[in-house]
Amino acid sequence: MNSLIKIRRDLHQIPELGFQEFKTQAYLLNYIQSLPQERLSIKKWKTGLFVKVHGVKPGKTIGYRTDIDGLPITEETGLPFSSTHEAKMHACGHDFHMSIALGLLTHFVQNPIADNLLFIFQPAEEGPGGAEPMLQSKEMQEWMPDMIFALHIAPEYPVGTVAIKEGLLFANTSELFIDLKGKGGHAALPHQTNDMVIAACALVNQLQTIVSRNVNPLDSAVITIGKITGGTVQNIIAENARLEGTIRTLTPESMKKVKHRIEAIVSGIETGFECVAKIDYGSMYYQVYNHEELTKEFMDFLKDDLEVQLIECKEAMTGEDFGYLLKEIPGFMFWLGVDTPYGLHHAKLNPNEDAIAAAVRIMTNYITFKGN
Numbered sequence: 041m042n043s044l045i046k047i048r049r050d051l052h053q054i055p056e057l058g059f060q061e062f063k064t065q066a067y068l069l070n071y072i073q074s075l076p077q078e079r080l081s082i083k084k085w086k087t088g089l090f091v092k093v094h095g096v097k098p099g100k101t102i103g104y105r106t107d108i109d110g111l112p113i114t115e116e117t118g119l120p121f122s123s124t125h126e127a128k129m130h131a132c133g134h135d136f137h138m139s140i141a142l143g144l145l146t147h148f149v150q151n152p153i154a155d156n157l158l159f160i161f162q163p164a165e166e167g168p169g170g171a172e173p174m175l176q177s178k179e180m181q182e183w184m185p186d187m188i189f190a191l192h193i194a195p196e197y198p199v200g201t202v203a204i205k206e207g208l209l210f211a212n213t214s215e216l217f218i219d220l221k222g223k224g225g226h227a228a229l230p231h232q233t234n235d236m237v238i239a240a241c242a243l244v245n246q247l248q249t250i251v252s253r254n255v256n257p258l259d260s261a262v263i264t265i266g267k268i269t270g271g272t273v274q275n276i277i278a279e280n281a282r283l284e285g286t287i288r289t290l291t292p293e294s295m296k297k298v299k300h301r302i303e304a305i306v307s308g309i310e311t312g313f314e315c316v317a318k319i320d321y322g323s324m325y326y327q328v329y330n331h332e333e334l335t336k337e338f339m340d341f342l343k344d345d346l347e348v349q350l351i352e353c354k355e356a357m358t359g360e361d362f363g364y365l366l367k368e369i370p371g372f373m374f375w376l377g378v379d380t381p382y383g384l385h386h387a388k389l390n391p392n393e394d395a396i397a398a399a400v401r402i403m404t405n406y407i408t409f410k411g412n
């Protein structure tokens with residue numbers, strides 16, 4: 041078996057949630073320390089890593105970032121190398137992203153280029169967000185790259201596909217948690233209570249009017265409530281309910297507007313249902329905005345590559361805290377085709393492993409071109 045596929049399968053078996061990536065960090069470190077060390081400098085940052093490959097005649101530093109965390113999903117792929125961590129899964133391709141980064145790192149340790157390379161192994165992309173604090177860290181400030189690249193697997197495209205666009209690629213995101221507190225009581229005596237199951241249902245419905253009635257139809261936004269909890273048993277009226285969701289917008293300005301509307305609607309629910317509500321926006325990610333010139337240059341570079349199918353894609357409502365790095369450092373992210381029927385965040389996601397070698401080849405060529 042190809043060694044990067046073995047690495048991917050090893051990592052696939054040990055998914056860990058944001059800032060708990062202890063085994064993942066140890067695995068990455070163990071592998072990186074097994075490479076020739078002459079050109080390497082390594083710094084740990086929380087559960088992540090910064091790894092610098094010193095160039096032979098450095099003029100600049102090229103950054104490459106991978107995320108390393110998994111999701112709270114129970115895997116249903118039935119693969120022999122399924123997750124060994126209960127209710128956790130690499131269902132967003134971060135096992136692929138890490139293997140590709142290690143493939144690049146291995147290549148450039150063995151075949152150094154003129155410029156320095158900085159590999160960033162970033163925790164907590166799925167939440168609460170590792171990119172922004174990593175960017176602010178003294179470790180990164182000392183090794184700040186001049187440009188930075190990353191990729192994300194895309195189930196819908198065949199292997200060999202690179203899908204990218206200049207400018208906005210991924211949305212602005214904000215988590216959304218709303219706690220409702222009313223007055224519980226006997227199921228047969230509703231007039232003595234303020235039922236938070238009813239309030240939560242009304243709130244979910246009213247939240248849907250924001251996208252349909254407050255956002256310009258030529259703009260776009262998403263409000264998804266992914267989880268509702270409330271109540272205790274079937275014959276007690278619920279005193280508490282909690283909605284958990286996420287907001288996606290195409291601009292930071294629309295995010296402000298959507299939040300303003302959420303606050304107005306929640307305040308109406310408080311009045312209408314005589315309850316108390318608390319909104320918490322959790323973690324927020326800045327949009328992924330690809331640097332125009334570098335993206336165009338990358339696309340031109342790929343046009344001569346007969347093994348790559350280049351697609352100029354549309355922006356997506358997915359979020360990525362890589363956006364914080366792109367806000368400060370020129371660079372881009374692209375979608376990498378992995379050809380599989382189940383989407384990101386699905387318990388049956390099973391990407392085609394041929395995409396690992398394809399990505400390593402593409403990015404080895406591009407980084408070599410940029411760094412010599």
Ligand SMILES: CC(=O)N[C@@H](CCC[C@H](N)C(=O)O)C(=O)O
Binds near residue numbers: 192285358
């Ligand atoms: C690529 C991808 O799927 N990213 C996640 C980022 C999650 C951000 C945050 N936890 C949220 O839910 O708002 C996504 O869900 O798009």
